[in-house]
């Protein structure tokens with residue numbers, strides 16, 4: 001059944017009391033694909049990691065185990081989500097292991113080549129001009145760094161039937177791979193993950209050493 005627009009808007013930018021509930025539900029419902037994204041990232045102990053659209057912050061908190069001496073930063077443009085994430089992971093925040101920042105992904109406030117690993121899961125749907133966001137993700141990635149983008153593609157008919165296209169831009173996986181190429185990423189691979197009731201696609205890409 002098609003989700004009403006007010007629920008879809010909460011997926012895009014959770015807010016208020018309903019947004020706090022959405023944060024909890026989302027953390028549970030997206031855990032499997034986020035765990036897979038972490039595997040694909042091949043985290044190393046000293047990695048500097050950026051999550052774009054970090055929402056509830058659960059994935060970044062898990063990443064802290066693998067990037068045990070590194071740094072972790074999550075950006076999200078929803079104040080409700082960030083408050084939830086900062087409260088839930090206050091220990092890691094207090095220890096300065098994780099930083100949550102209120103930012104939009106089309107203008108990342110970081111110098112070029114700041115991160116070893118950059119990832120985003122279930123966030124590309126909300127980018128009207130995806131190239132702006134992907135170009136920023138590449139800019140802040142170090143040469144040799146790894147980028148993972150997880151999403152439900154247009155090939156997942158159930159997803160297309162459920163989420164209103166006015167809010168969710170649902171794209172075929174080949175189109176997303178091409179967008180990553182257009183943004184300047186290299187060595188692009190696609191991986192699929194079939195879960196009980198959904199299909200996920202992951203674009204894995206790098207910024208090659210020495211590449212501009």
Ligand SMILES: C[S@@+](CC[C@H](N)C(=O)[O-])C[C@H]1O[C@@H](n2cnc3c(N)ncnc32)[C@H](O)[C@@H]1O
Nearest residue numbers: 012013030053055076077078104105121122126
């Ligand atoms: C559907 S949730 C996914 C959260 C988490 N990544 C997950 O997989 O469970 C999308 C998140 O991306 C955030 N978001 C959407 N567009 C954004 C943008 N342009 N800049 C920063 N955050 C954005 C939303 O506020 C929301 O928290």
